[in-house]
Amino acid sequence: MYKGIIFDIDGVLVNSEKFYMKRRMDFFKSINIKPGSSDINDFVGSNATKIWEVLVPEDSQKREELKEIYLTEYEQNNPIDFKKYANEDLKFVIESLYSSNIKVSIASAGSVKNIEKFINDTGVKKYVDFYLSGEELKENKPDPEIYIKASDKMNIKRESLLVVEDSVLGIKSAKRAGLKVVALKPQDNYSIDQSEADLKIDKLRDLLSIVFN
Incomplete structure (x- = not known):
């Protein structure tokens, strides 16, 4: 697991x-x-x-x-209301992972300010172990730095970690860090090449069947 x-x-x-x-x-x-x-x-x-x-x-x-x-x-x-645009499975998935003692972290190419607004708007702050912003690092995605630092900080063997991404740059970043990647299919009407991902899911809640399998 x-x-x-x-x-x-x-x-x-x-x-x-x-x-x-x-x-x-x-x-x-x-x-x-x-x-x-x-x-x-x-x-x-x-x-x-x-x-x-x-x-x-x-x-x-x-x-x-x-x-x-x-x-x-x-x-x-013209700020985004993250609660309004949150994935419909967000709370269910995060709470399910948290209740099973599975650590949750965030690695985003966005700014620290944006990440903090997200966790506050959506009410998931207590479930998130830590977060990293690509803008704080020397190199942003697709460089692997953010995922190398995130995996080191989680203090979990890399084979016991999963990354959930959607974009080409994000998937490439995680793969270069030696991590297994699950790609979430775009929830809006646009296309992304997710061919480098290890696994693909249609809905965020599908992640749980992978984690607990």
Whole structure:
């Protein structure tokens, strides 16, 4: 039986990708600038640095200026309600793992602020052993650093750990760290190449049959 689960947030515990995409597009519309891409598949599971390289691909100075405005003003004025967008199986799955003494941690490419908002909005703080943000580390996903540090911190043998991811970069990061990966099928209408994952599930609650099998 597995003794620890490391979760990604966006696209796994929260169906947030479409919200983030709309917020980005609304921002560019508000300043009357055409973004470098309006295809959600160019952004799913990515981190802030890569996202803005896609949104403003050619002018690095302009990119940093717009990124600063977006992160410090627009995003703050248009926050996501994680409770509203939470996966419908979130509480059931987290509580089931917790009651069976299976450690739960979070490894997200997002900011610490976003992770803390998620655990507070959804009420899962007491179930989460710890969390790591890719923005705190030298390298973000797909680099394996975040999952190496998370697995070391859990103090559980890697063969007894499972990672739950959805994105190409997240899956690659966990696999490079030598961990077994379960990929959750996109809950919204977009596609992701999850071919590198060890296992795939249609619903978050399907994870429990893997963990307790």
